[in-house]
Amino acid sequence: MYSPVLQFFVIYLATYRHEVGRFLRPFHEHASINDWRKVLKVLGVEAVLPEKGPVYDAAKKLILIFGITVILCMTIPLAMVLVLQKIPSLPPLFRVALPILFQFIPATYFFAFISRWYLGPLPNPPKRMLLRYPRLGSRIRHLMEDD
Amino acid sequence: MIDPYHTSFFNVALKNGHLMSRPRYEPEQEFIGNLIHELEQRDPDFAWIQFIFQQVDYSRQLMMLKNELLSFKKFAETPEVNGQGEPRRRKELDSEWYRTVELRCKKIDELISSHQVLLGIQGMWVEKSEEAIQGISGSLGSSPIEFSTFQSCRDELDSLAIFTYRDPRVLLELVRRRFVTDISLYFRKYSGSRMESPSLILAAEDLGNYVHLPVGNITQRLSSLLPSESDEEEQSGEFTTFGVVSGMDSGDSPYAKRRKENQSSIPDFFLLPVVEPQTEINTPKGNFHISRMKTIPQIHQKLDTEAFSRLKHLPSPYTRSFELLYQEGRISLLIGSTDDRDLEAFKGLLVSIYGEFEFAKESAIPSCMRIVLELEQNS
Numbered sequence: 431m432y433s434p435v436l437q438f439f440v441i442y443l444a445t446y447r448h449e450v451g452r453f454l455r456p457f458h459e460h461a462s463i464n465d466w467r468k469v470l471k472v473l474g475v476e477a478v479l480p481e482k483g484p485v486y487d488a489a490k491k492l493i494l495i496f497g498i499t500v501i502l503c504m505t506i507p508l509a510m511v512l513v514l515q516k517i518p519s520l521p522p523l524f525r526v527a528l529p530i531l532f533q534f535i536p537a538t539y540f541f542a543f544i545s546r547w548y549l550g551p552l553p554n555p556p557k558r559m560l561l562r563y564p565r566l567g568s569r570i571r572h573l574m575e576d577d
Numbered sequence: 578m579i580d581p582y583h584t585s586f587f588n589v590a591l592k593n594g595h596l597m598s599r600p601r602y603e604p605e606q607e608f609i610g611n612l613i614h615e616l617e618q619r620d621p622d623f624a625w626i627q628f629i630f631q632q633v634d635y636s637r638q639l640m641m642l643k644n645e646l647l648s649f650k651k652f653a654e655t656p657e658v659n660g661q662g663e664p665r666r667r668k669e670l671d672s673e674w675y676r677t678v679e680l681r682c683k684k685i686d687e688l689i690s691s692h693q694v695l696l697g698i699q700g701m702w703v704e705k706s707e708e709a710i711q712g713i714s715g716s717l718g719s720s721p722i723e724f725s726t727f728q729s730c731r732d733e734l735d736s737l738a739i740f741t742y743r744d745p746r747v748l749l750e751l752v753r754r755r756f757v758t759d760i761s762l763y764f765r766k767y768s769g770s771r772m773e774s775p776s777l778i779l780a781a782e783d784l785g786n787y788v789h790l791p792v793g794n795i796t797q798r799l800s801s802l803l804p805s806e807s808d809e810e811e812q813s814g815e816f817t818t819f820g821v822v823s824g825m826d827s828g829d830s831p832y833a834k835r836r837k838e839n840q841s842s843i844p845d846f847f848l849l850p851v852v853e854p855q856t857e858i859n860t861p862k863g864n865f866h867i868s869r870m871k872t873i874p875q876i877h878q879k880l881d882t883e884a885f886s887r888l889k890h891l892p893s894p895y896t897r898s899f900e901l902l903y904q905e906g907r908i909s910l911l912i913g914s915t916d917d918r919d920l921e922a923f924k925g926l927l928v929s930i931y932g933e934f935e936f937a938k939e940s941a942i943p944s945c946m947r948i949v950l951e952l953e954q955n956s
Contacts, residue, residue, distance in 0.1 A: 436756075447771035461743035466581055470788040473752060473942065476954040477579045553770035556623045560675040560773065561593050564721055567740025569588040569699065569775040573750060 434503055437530075437537035449553040459570060462478025495543040502536035520541070578652040579950050580703070586747035587722045589698035592738035594773035596642065596763060598686035599736050600730040601786050604880045606787055609901075610795035616903045617761065617801050623949040624903040628788050629756040632892045633695045635778055638764040643685045645768055650678045680733060691780035694892040697756025698727075698737075698777075701748065701872060730786075740773075752941050754865045754898050754913060755843070771810040785888030788899045790931050795903045802873050803909040815860075865898070866920045867913040868936040869943075876931065884930050890928065895919040904945040911939055 446452045463479055470477055510529045514520060545552070552563050591598055602608040605784065616624055653675045656664035669675050702722050720743040750756070755775055761783040763774035791799060879885070891897070897919070900911040911929070914920035924936055 439593070459744040460746060461579065461581070466579065466745045469578075469749055470952075472749060474950075475942070475947075477950055477952050479579055480581065537689060544585060554772065555767045556771070557672065557674040559595075559677065560595065561773070563592055563738055565740070567588055567590060567742065567775065568763075568772045569590070569740060569747070569757065570742060572775060573746040577925060 434499070434533040434540070435537075435538035437534045438541055440535070441537055441541045445541075446549065448556060451548050452553070455546050455571070456567075457571060458548055459564065460565070481514055491543070491547065494538060499536045499540040502539065505534070506532045506535060579952075581745070583776045584705040584745075585698055585702045585704075585722055586742045586744065586751070587702065588740050588742075588747075588771040588775055589739055591732050591775070592645065593735045594763070594767075594771045595681065595735040596760075596767060596774055596778060597639070597688060598683050598732055598735035599684065599779055599783050600690070600732050600735060600777075601783065602726070602730045603621065604793075605786065606789060606885060607795055608726065608730075608792050610791040612724065613791055613799050613801060613903075615724055615726050615899070616908070617753070617799065617906070620705060620865050620906065621702055621903065622705050623703040623946060624700065624901070625702075625943070625946065626752060626901040627698070627751060627754065628757075628899045629697040629699070629754055629896060630694050630784060630788065630892050630898075631758060631896045632781075632894050633692055633693050633758070635695075635760075635764075638761055639685050639689050639778075642764055642767055642768050642889070643682050644647065646685075646829075649781055650675065680713055684732075684734065686780060689781060690930070691782065691890070692889075693782050695756075695758060695760070696777045696779055696784065696786070697775065699747065699751060699756065701751055703932055715916055716811050721729070734735050736775075736869045737955050754896065754915075754941075756896075758896075765820065771924065781892055782889040784891050787886075788891055789880075789888060790874060790876065790927070793879050796875045796877055796888060797913055799908075799924055800874075801903065801906055802875055821870070828878040865913050865915055865941060866917045866921060867898075867939040867941060868924065870912070871935040873908065873910055874931055874934055877908050880930065882904055893919055893921075893922070897923055902943055902945060904949060909943070909945065910935075911943065 441448065442453070463481065466479055470479075507529050510532055514525055519529070550555055551562075591600070602611075613627070649669075652667035653667050653672075657667050659665045722739050725740060727737045727739055757774070758776070760774040760776055760778070763772065766772060791802065796802060847951070893914070895914050895916045898911070898913040899913075900913070902909040902911065912923055913921070914923055928934065946952070
């Protein structure tokens with residue numbers, strides 16, 4: 431009740447309902463300097479690279495976002511408990527539902543990050559003639575498939 | 578130094594992911610000429626565009642897709658029954674998806690009735706150094722690559738679009754000349770959450786729209802094709818000059834004579850790729866044979882219908898590539914194949930169509946790319 435895990439899955443199922451298995455086959459780019467180094471190593475060539483690439487390491491951002499999510503998860507229920515104590519006339523259903531609903535805030539925040547940096551763009555709705563453009567191309571799914 | 582901020586990769590695919598679409602460039606035979614012209618205008622530090630193709634047979638998947646579309650049509654046309662038991666018109670009948678079913682089925686039939694070829698278009702783009710310097714002070718994420726030549730390729734259903742990436746793994750795919758040959762996933766997802774297939778299914782006769790040498794009036798405006806001083810030195814020494822030639826269709830032009838000689842001297846079995854049974858040809862990593870055209874013939878008149886139609890023999894059961902490299906205002910054309918004998922057949926076919934020109938062996942990582950990216954071989 432005081433963690434946003436359930437809410438996170440609800441958001442995932444609602445937004446990726448057309449491709450529920452996306453978390454198994456995420457759709458994102460690997461463009462950090464480390465990825466450049468790996469590619470040059472595989473190619474057997476050497477080149478000077480800058481310290482940072484166009485896409486910073488997702489891992490560092492993940493730690494930061496995860497930290498913010500944890501703080502939000504703790505502060506929101508605490509604030510809710512304090513607020514609910516001041517309103518004793520509130521029906522019991524609201525006392526349970528409100529903290530659950532408010533957990534959607536950290537869940538949405540964390541989900542937005544995971545969606546952008548790991549899961550990839552939202553799937554297209556079925557039977558649409560036109561697709562959103564510009565978008566991340568599907569070629570990215572097939573990189574180094576045989577490696 | 579490699580500048581990852583201003584190095585982008587791309588592939589070209591169908592904007593709306595309609596697999597049965599066969600986009601074409603109009604006017605015919607001017608695609609490559611206009612693409613080179615656009616490269617000259619944009620003048621990047623380095624650009625590499627690959628057209629990789631292979632004969633395939635996707636008839637079964639196409640037929641299944643057609644059945645799926647027809648089932649949807651039947652479903653949409655069957656009235657639904659409301660709560661009172663009265664038949665009611667389905668809302669699907671008003672959808673664009675329903676209205677285009679017949680057109681899409683017709684396109685599928687056309688593809689099934691012809692030899693199919695899978696075409697992957699992908700490349701690399703390194704922005705001009707000055708732009709790169711300005712870009713660093715401005716926004717880090719540079720704008721997506723745009724080529725009006727690609728975006729003008731369209732049919733009634735769909736058009737081509739460029740998908741830009743920052744992922745350096747695409748560079749590996751470029752060096753290994755790999756493209757996506759298994760697109761069955763995109764057939765399965767067509768009516769669901771559709772995505773564009775990274776490779777296009779075309780009829781063999783469509784391939785000549787994309788893979789051809791620059792011809793026509795546009796070649797007169799292409800400065801990148803003119804031989805440079807070093808090329809001229811090379812040609813006047815060891816190699817035959819095959820430079821600016823016009824009026825290729827006039828019967829007594831050197832080009833026409835040479836083309837006729839080549840047609841008669843090269844046996845047909847050598848020129849036409851042997852269509853083998855659909856067996857999986859495994860390409861070992863990095864085993865791609867590449868040749869660079871030493872000179873690019875400048876042909877000011879378009880090929881005649883007969884010569885142009887011979888381009889339909891370009892696809893082979895082996896993976897072949899046709900590549901454009903742009904660096905310092907110069908264009909190089911590369912061709913390649915996974916099999917060295919097949920590469921010879923590929924060269925023979927081009928020579929039979931365009932006349933004699935010479936090739937030189939090229940490494941998987943083109944030399945000009947090594948210079949631009951300051952790459953050094955690991956010891």
